[in-house]
Amino acid sequence: ARFYGENAEAVIGKTPEHVHGVESAAPVRAQEAEVLRGRDQSPNEIQVMAGGAEHSVLILKFAVRDENGAPLMLCGMGVDITERKRVEQELKRVNAELKSLLDNAPISIVLKDLEGRYLAVNRKWEEYFDRKAEDVVGKEPEAIHGPAQAQALRVQEAALLESDKPSARELDFEINGETRSALLNKFVVRDNAGTPIMLCGMDVDFTAQKRLERELRAGEQRLRTILDTTPNAVLLFDRVGSIVYINPAARAFAEIAPDQSLADVPRISFVAAEHREAAIAAFNAALEGSRQDVTFDLIGLKGTRRTIDITYVPYSVAPDGSVSLILSIGRDITERRRLEAQVRHLQRLESVGTLAGGVAHEFNNLLGVVLGNLDLLSLQLKGDDSKQKLLERIVASATRGAELAHSMLSFGRRAMLAPVPTDVAELVSRTLKSMKDAIGERITVELVAAPELTHCAVDPVMLDSAIHQLVANAVDALPNGGRLHIGVEDRWVSADEGILGIEGREGHYVVISVADYGRGMTSEERARATEPFFTTKKAGEGSGLGLSMVHGFVHQSGGHLAIEPNPAGGTIVWMYLPAEGRMGLDGSKENQALPMSSYKVLVVEDEDELRVVTAAGLRRHGYVVVEARNASKAIEVLERHRDIALLFSDIMLGGGMDGFQLAKWVAARRPTIQLMLISGYAGAELLPADLAARGVPFLNKPYRLEELVNQVAAMIGRPKVPLRVVS
Incomplete structure (x- = not known):
């Protein structure tokens, strides 16, 4: 009666509709009807109006029956659960908000009881471990993870409960074959009394971060390696x-x-x-x-x-x-600059050499005419001593002119070389002995050589001249006396050493070094030392062609010249000559000489005056001579004269074939004809070493009549071996 706000007397005798209202009475009537039919009823929640407010009431009704089971009355008991319902609704709301909070958290969260069983997991945990909450809640760690990982979790959680302090540790584990990395943060959840009620774990996935860190470390290591190497x-x-x-x-x-x-x-x-x-x-x-x-x-x-x-x-x-x-x-770029300077230097030498070679070629032709006519005149003036002495002075001057022309060809790399197998150590020793007086007693000469290893194919006359020049320069650097060291050795020089310049190639070299202990040279002087006409001597004391000649000879021989400061003071000049060289044919065999009257010589020369004087000289010595001014004329002569025994030709012929091509033509068609070539200018198209290997002798312009006659005489007895033509 108090629940409904009325006294008991006022309620007794009234119907449910009067007490509850028509709408609320309907479920009451239905429940009572069921009870009267003998059906037991569970507590039933109904909504009733009481005191002007709606209440939730839990009603339990049953029938009171007589001994025959007939219902006598209905008894009902009701409990007001309105407040409990309010609390339940609030708890549902809070739980829903908590679940929403957990599911929207950017980290995985797990709740466990104190025995380690799973109570709840959020959506991030489900995604991270690829498991559904319904498959996890209520289960032990061993059912979720492998034995090793489950054991590690239990050890961590036991330590957590024992220490009562939050813990954090990194853990790597496999999920679907992928290694994941996480930072596991765990703590104990307590009630208001401080009693532990559950464990909470918050796992931060930093797999991507660790991958990025590894990539950054690898990139940093790559960059470090690049910077270090x-x-x-x-x-x-x-x-x-x-x-x-x-x-x-x-x-x-x-x-x-x-x-x-x-x-x-x-x-x-x-x-x-x-x-x-x-x-x-x-x-x-x-x-x-x-x-x-x-x-x-x-x-x-x-x-x-x-x-x-x-x-x-x-x-x-x-x-x-x-x-x-x-x-x-x-x-x-030090080395690049050095090589660029060397290229410019070589280009300058090439330009000067081309000019000098052209001048020397013409000069040699003129000197050839002069010397040839002087030789013929000398034959006519035999017995006239006064005129012979006059001729000798003229010849000496012309010869000095020829030597100057040869020097010009040397530094321009246009000299006619005659490489033969040479014992370099023996040649150096012989040259030093011949220079004993020029060196003097105040200078001590040290020669260190390995003669059994120092053979190469080189022009011995030019090498002797080069050593003379280097030793003379070293002596000039020691005006007060001192020490001169000369070394000869065989050395393998690799391309990595970078000492052969831009033209050199690795291989075995015979290396000649000339070292003085004088004042030395500045870097500028060393850089310009091989330039033509450059000299550090006083005016009138040097021509500036000495080292240019040596430089040209060494490079034309396939070698390299280097000038360096002597660590002990002074200067060292190095000559690198290739140890592998072409060997000339052995022409030492003597055969029965042919009579001169049966020996016909074809002289091919485009300089008319030189051709005339050469032919005259040969005729004076009993040879039959025919002449041609170029290769085409020479071929015509060869077709008419089948008895020609020797072709004597200049290399440089005006128009059409040159002397080398003419020699190849003759070798292919008339292999029994002997060949002799002459030149005052050896251009890039001429390879003296190849010709020497084929056994073709050379004469350098200007040549003396005696040289020519002796060479022809020597060839009369040469075996007429067909010349092998190399295309």
Whole structure:
């Protein structure tokens, strides 16, 4: 009665409709009808109006029956559960919000009881471990994870309960064949009394982060390897030019020891003084935000000088455009510059040599006419001593002119060489003996040679001349006496050594070194030493052609000439001559000589005067001579004269075939004809070593009549072996 706000007397005798209202009475009537039919009823929740408010009531009704089971009355008991329902609804709301919070959390969350059984997991946990909550809740760790991982979790949770402190640890584990990495954070959840009620785990997946870290470490290691192994210098500078970072190559350039702290490096500029202004300007321009390229000489802490190509790049640029760091990348171009200078030097020599060769060729033709006529005149003036002496002086002057022309050909690499197998050590020893007086007693000569290893194919006359020149230069460098060291050795020189210049190739070389201990040469003097007409001697004391001749001879022989400072003071000149050389045919066999009257010589020369005087000289010595001024005329003569025994031809013939081509034509069609070639100018198309290997003798212009006659006489007895023609 109090629940409904009425006294008991007022309620007794009233119907449910009167007490509850028509709408609320309907379920009451239905429940009572069921009870009267003998059906037991469970507690039933109904909504009733009481005190002007709706209440939730849990009603239990039953029938009171007599001994025959007939219902006598209905008894009902009701409990107001309105507050309980309110609390349940609030709890549902809170649980829904908690689940929403857990499912929307960016980390996986798991709740466990104190025995380790799973109570709840959020959506992120489901995604991370690829399991559904209904498959996990209520289960032990062993049913979810492998034995090892489950054991690790139990150990961690036991330690957590024992220490009562939150724990955090990294754990790698396999999920569907993929290794995942997580940071496991666990703590104990307590009630208001402080009693542990559950365990909470929050797992942060940092698989992607660890993968990125590994990639960053690998990238950093690759970059470190590149910086440590690149031959380029890489540095970082701050705005005032202090070194922030330096790689090993840059340390080597600047000669800073690997273990030397940058703080120990003196605050000096490594840039050569003459280039410092340009380097500073480029650095300052880079600070303004633009890339800069500059070339300067860098001088290391030990004094080594290098030419460096530098690129300055703004490295750390703030949003306002200000630059705090400059990246510097440097390339050592010292060797490239040296090779470029060598190429320019060789090009200059080539130009001068071409000019000198052309002049010498014409000069030799003129001298040939002069000397030939002088020889003929000498034959006519036999017995006239006074006139013979006059002729001798004229011949001597013409001969000196021929030597000058030969010198011009040498430094231009146009000289006619006659390479033969030569014992270089023996030749050097013989040359030094012949120079004993020129060297003098105040200079001690040391010769170190390995004669059994120093053979090569070389022109011995030109090599003797080259050694004379080098020794004479060394003697001039020792005006007060001293020591002169000469070495001869066989050495394998590889391309990696970089000492053979741009024209050399690796292989065995016979190396001749001439070292003095005098004042030495400056770097500029060494660079220009082989230039024609360059000399450090006083006016009138040197022509400047000596080393040019040696340089031309060595290079024409396939070798290399190097001039270096002597570490003990003075200068060392190195001659590298290829040890592998073509050997000439053995012409020492003697056969029965042919009578001169049966020996017909064809003289081919485009210089008319020289051809005439040559033919006259041969005729004076009893030979039958026919003449031709070019190759086509020579072929016509050969077709008419089937008895020609010797072809004597100039190499350089005007128009059509040259002498070499003519010789090949004759060798192919008239193999029994002997061949002799002459030239005052050996161009690039002529390969003297090849011709020497084929047994074809040469005469250099200008030649003496006696030389020519003796050579022809020697060839009369030569076996007429067909010439092998190489196309």
